[in-house]
Structures are given as C-alpha cells and as structure tokens.
Amino acid sequence: MTIQFYKYQGTGNDFVMIDNRSMEFPKNNTKLINHLCDRRFGIGADGLILLENDESADFKMVYYNADGNESTMCGNGGRCLVAFAKFLRVIDKEAAFNAVDGLHNAVIEGDIVKLQMIDVEAVESFDNHVFLNTGSPHHVQQVEGLERFDVKKEGARLRYGKYGESGSNINFVEQAGTDIFSVRTYERGVEDETFSCGTGVTAVAIAMYVKEKTDATQITLNTPGGQLKVSFEDRDGVFENVFLQGPAKQVFKGVVEW
Numbered sequence: 001m002t003i004q005f006y007k008y009q010g011t012g013n014d015f016v017m018i019d020n021r022s023m024e025f026p027k028n029n030t031k032l033i034n035h036l037c038d039r040r041f042g043i044g045a046d047g048l049i050l051l052e053n054d055e056s057a058d059f060k061m062v063y064y065n066a067d068g069n070e071s072t073m074c075g076n077g078g079r080c081l082v083a084f085a086k087f088l089r090v091i092d093k094e095a096a097f098n099a100v101d102g103l104h105n106a107v108i109e110g111d112i113v114k115l116q117m118i119d120v121e122a123v124e125s126f127d128n129h130v131f132l133n134t135g136s137p138h139h140v141q142q143v144e145g146l147e148r149f150d151v152k153k154e155g156a157r158l159r160y161g162k163y164g165e166s167g168s169n170i171n172f173v174e175q176a177g178t179d180i181f182s183v184r185t186y187e188r189g190v191e192d193e194t195f196s197c198g199t200g201v202t203a204v205a206i207a208m209y210v211k212e213k214t215d216a217t218q219i220t221l222n223t224p225g226g227q228l229k230v231s232f233e234d235r236d237g238v239f240e241n242v243f244l245q246g247p248a249k250q251v252f253k254g255v256v257e258w
Helices: 030-037 075-087 151-161 198-210
Strands: 002-010 013-019 047-052 059-065 094-099 102-109 112-116 123-125 130-133 137-142 169-177 180-187 192-194 218-223 226-235 238-247 249-257
Touching (some): 013 075, 030 047, 075 094, 075 198, 075 238, 075 249, 123 198, 130 198, 137 198, 151 192, 169 198, 180 198, 198 218, 198 238
Parallel strands (some): 013 047, 059 094, 137 169, 180 218
Antiparallel strands (some): 002 013, 047 059, 094 102, 102 112, 112 238, 130 137, 169 180, 180 192, 226 238
C-alpha cells in the first residue's frame, strides 16, 4: 500500500501528517506507526496525526505518539494540523476540530496558529512541583541551570517512578523574565526530551501563575525549538479561554509504501 504523507513542525515538535478522510490508513497498526516515526528507519517524528472527517466540526484529529500508541491531546500537533487543514483547503482562516479531549477552535494567519486549549479546572500545587492536565498530564518543576540540566535522566525517573504505569509528561522550568520562562520537556510516548511541547508550555504558564512567579495572564515560553505564547483567564481558580500561539510549518512531503 502507498500513501501520501506530509511533515510539519511547530517550534521543533515534528509530526507526520496524513489526510485520512478516505479512512484507508491502518489505524490499529502500532508497529507501522512506530516505524514511520522512527528517525533512523522511517520518516522521523515525535508523533503521527491523522486528519479525518467529522460530522460536527471541520475535521477530526487522531494523534499517535512515536511509540505507535494513540495518545492524549498534543498542542503543537493540533496547531500543525490546523496548518495542514488550511493547506488541504479544508478550512480558510478559522477552524473548529474535535480531538480526544473535545472541541478546539483555532485561527491561522500566515504560519502563526492560535489554538484554544481545554479549560483547566484542577491544579495540584506541591512544595517543589505542580501537577495539572491541559489535555495531557503534566508535572511542572522549577530548576536552576536549565541549560545544563539532564532532562532525559530526571524526566524518565519522574515519569516512571512518581506517576506509575500511565506516566506523566515532565517539564523543567527556569524563569527568564517577569512573564518569560524557559522550558524543557520530557514527553511520555516519545520517552525522550522533545524540542517543544504545546500542552507542556500551557501547563507551565498556568503553573507559574498559580505559584505566583508571575501575575501575567499572557506568558512567553522559550523552548529549545523556539518561542510560544500562552494566554488565559483566571476565574476563581478555573482557567478558561486558554490559548496556545506559535508557528506551524510544512517541512516536506513524500510517499511512503508498506
């Protein structure tokens, strides 16, 4: 079987994109998805995303981690999918799509995509970290010397040791300004550090606000892959109108056969 694929990246978080409106892609083939995401023997990506038809929205997002398993929401992946949908002429400047965590709205202008994330109703704050779900579970922890920090080693230790079999994404943060934070993320499913994580920086922005490290509700996040912005409204501890904004670009396209 042969299928057209596209490669997109959002601040270095990269994805294999497939137009699956025909429903021809073998969605239950974990081994194939893992192979396509392999950086040595496949196309290479942090995940694979299918764009499908949806009865109540412009399209549907189906997201797989690089290990081949269907996963929770991916913020940068969602932004890249909006750019892909525009490329396919499924949408123009605005989009509404369904994902595993519900309906998302987005606006695209040039290569900048502003994506509405889910409301965050529960934030667990501890002495040295914060835990919250922004579409995917995230542990947020401030550290010193982030640039030299061993993200893979410490991230894996917390991902497995603290959060059990289901695991959590692990974000390490250092403040870079009044409303600016640097972030490095260990992603479950990838089982390594990624250049950027959309749900991760969203979690970091809210966590730093809860920890009173900033009183800003529009926050800039610097990741190894580039800069993202997160904005939100605090309604008595419930965070609404949460938006993730940043670039999403097509890198290349090709044909894969199996």
